[in-house]
Amino acid sequence: MGVPAQPRYCANCATRLARDNTERHCAACRKTQRVNPMGPPSLPSAFWHTDQMRDALDTWHMGKVLYAYRTHPHHGRPLPQELVAGWLYMTQAQLSRIEKGQAPQDLSKLIHWSEVLHIPAALLWFKLPGQRRAPEPAELSVSPALSLWDIPQEDATAGVLAGGISPFPGMSMQQSGDHLLKTFLHLDGELGGDSLYLPLSRYVARMAINVRENPDDGLLEFGQLNQMAGWLALDANNHNAAKRYLTSAIQVGHEADDPGLSASALAYMSLQETYRGRLGPALSLAQTALAASPQQLTPLARTSLGTRLARAHAGLGNDNECLRILETVHEDFSQAGTRPEPYYLSYVDDIEVAAQQGACYLELGMADEAENALTTAINLIKTRAPNRIRDHVHYLSRLAKCYLLDGDVEHACQTGRDALELGQVIGSARVAERLGEFNTALEPLHRIPAVGEFKELFRLAAAGEPV
Template sequence: MAPWQARHCACGTRLARDNQGELCAACLRERPASAVSAPPDVPAEFWQADRMYEALQAWHMGQVFYAYRTHPWHGRPLSQETLAGWLGLTQAQLSRIENARTPPQDLGKLMSWAHGLRIPGGLLWFRLRRGPLPVQRTVERPDPPARKVLLDMIAPGGDWLPLSDDAPQHGVTGFDGMSLRATGEHLLRTFLHLDDELGGDSLYVPLTRYVARMAVSVKANPRAGLAAYGQLNQMVGWLALDANKHAHAKRYFATAVEVGHEVGDPGLVTSALGYMSLQETYRGRSQPALSLAQMAFAVTTDRLTPLARTAMGARLARAHAALGDDTCLRVLDALQAGFSQAGSDEEPSYFSYIDAVEVAAQQGACYLDLGMADEAITAVSEALALLGTQAPHRARDRVHYLSRLAKCHLLGGEVERACQVGHDALALSRTIGSARITERLSELDSALTPYGRLPYVQEFKELFRLVTAHTGV
């Protein structure tokens, strides 16, 4: 092998070994961008700049384009014409993408642009490629046009379930006299009820272990219970979300989406996407939440039941509300109209939580995010009243709604009333295990900080400290 010989730029700077070009980085930045036919190689720290990081977190390629063009590394901002030329676009097309309120969702284009700019795959919100699924396809049907877009946008990186380091070697069988499918459906109903009473913290591990073993059985024989397996994955995803295990929740929801497509269940697809939208709302990621809710509505709507449409309306309304967009109010009107049709179709078990209580509670959450204190108090109070008469066993929901009502009173300037309601929520929270609800109570505690000199605020904060001392909050 010939020895490496040092090379130098025209300015005299010694070129790095991995620099295959004729110019050093400084001269490359000074060179007119229009003279370069392709994007330059940028250092790894280029993608960690604040504006670029925020653009990638927003899941909006137009914002990524703008952050790329205006990055300080270039020395001076690149023109839209230059970047458009590198990506095979016109200046007008690039301008529309940068300024679009709704981010582009065509996976082929997203992948092409990401490759063109050499964006590291680990920073993207979609996957550049995906391996085979762990279950066999049992029904041959054309893939819906949006299917790959949905899957790749919601499942960036990582392997499919099971998640445990020690994957089980043995599957499961149905309960006495029951098929695996019937067993899965029975477990779904059981855990839905237990979740209402206990919260997700204590339920997550046992159901996770069962689903991991069920995956072995379903892989060997998909017809034995693939649909139930998908529904249980969604249930585990919800329990993980309630326990604030967000990475795991996302992967379980993604599996539910894929299984929904495999078995031809658009309700499961849209439901899991809706949960993922809600997860992003809880995490304060409003734009991804909106994108996922819009994707859920992109599923074949003429095959969705009234409760499915109601659930997706709630997810979409919450995403708009988190953005401060009064489009939320129109969505809420449509949601209420859709819910009025409930009972006209047979509904799957995984939508059994959609009832008048849930509708009122979601309306209250939206009004709260929009700053409409009076309307929020009315809606959340209605949800609590309905809960007391129709579903008194749902302890976790009662704590959740009480903490939300306290925030509504605080928004309306009723600090003492907020503390009184918050006190009730804290007292009841001892009976459940839900990291998500503890987090909501923590938000109330923080919101009360400016009023810390008031005696009833001090009393609430002391009780909060005592109740949550064992959780590490």
């Protein structure tokens, strides 16, 4: 009696192959492959750098990338789902579900699909096999991709990049990076991103040289400082720089095996898209961050990600989903202190939670609930964190919008004036933009004396004159 043959399985779907099948794939998979044996076409570099493709890649959702690929104008007409599905060894129905469903998380499939379609590695949010282990995050908004080690001119001064940065006396680079992060987190609330972005970006540019030469001393801190630089750039409305630094932080998080840092940077990117009115990408980024490593995220990380997800749902008008997530946010925040938390999440406190809740209520048109939440946040700042001036001004601008939404124009204008006066000592283009939005909302009411007084103060503040 002969030895039974070992069973063989399809390389694509893992179905057991028939005994007389000498191929690597089952009949069903071979049928989908035969839709176009030639496979995907060779594409010019410009194909991947159109707004359509960049927006899809920015969502970190492969289904949206596949849809943008199929419908790209370069093809002349949209490629049929059956055709692209055949290249990827899946059925048309499977591709349809991927394009319309949640962002796929299986790394092996993401790698396979990106390699089949020849998506440039520099534009992906994950690492392909064979990529160098030193972090090389890409700037998705420029072409060609920008390496982390190619310091942009805006962040450097002539001649300073011949060497790295010196650590603080008696400290390693790791300790110096940690010390600097705490310093900038403290100064952020008092000064704002307009003042702080440039000095930190220059430090990070030079620290990149140290980390490239010795990743064992300060790699994680380098990633955390990239996240801080990204946040300061976002606060200064420098969106291209913000995306670049936050992408760097995500890549370092992967490299240093710190999913919390990657998720936190994704949360900032989601907030950035919310501010820019790109709510679809904002939602996808927050969902991707929460789905990536949920068991490894600390309570404050989950709290922060939850607020970003709630903000995106609020902007999209998904009332019930937003309110449900806000309940989860409070549940996650109640667990704070049960696990060690990284210092870069120290801003996530009851002030932040109340303020984000208020922002969601305001977006949903729930003026009374928004007023209560924002008043709570402002009172907590006054009593416990008076140094957080930028947040105080920001929350006052939102509270003014609440009063306006409720029809209390006099109170709205007075609150807006308070924000303008307090805002004289900070530099935050982001918060100034919020006050500008309030000023625009008052335009139909310009005949009311209180509105005229506010608009004159706003004009003076915008011109850099004292109010």
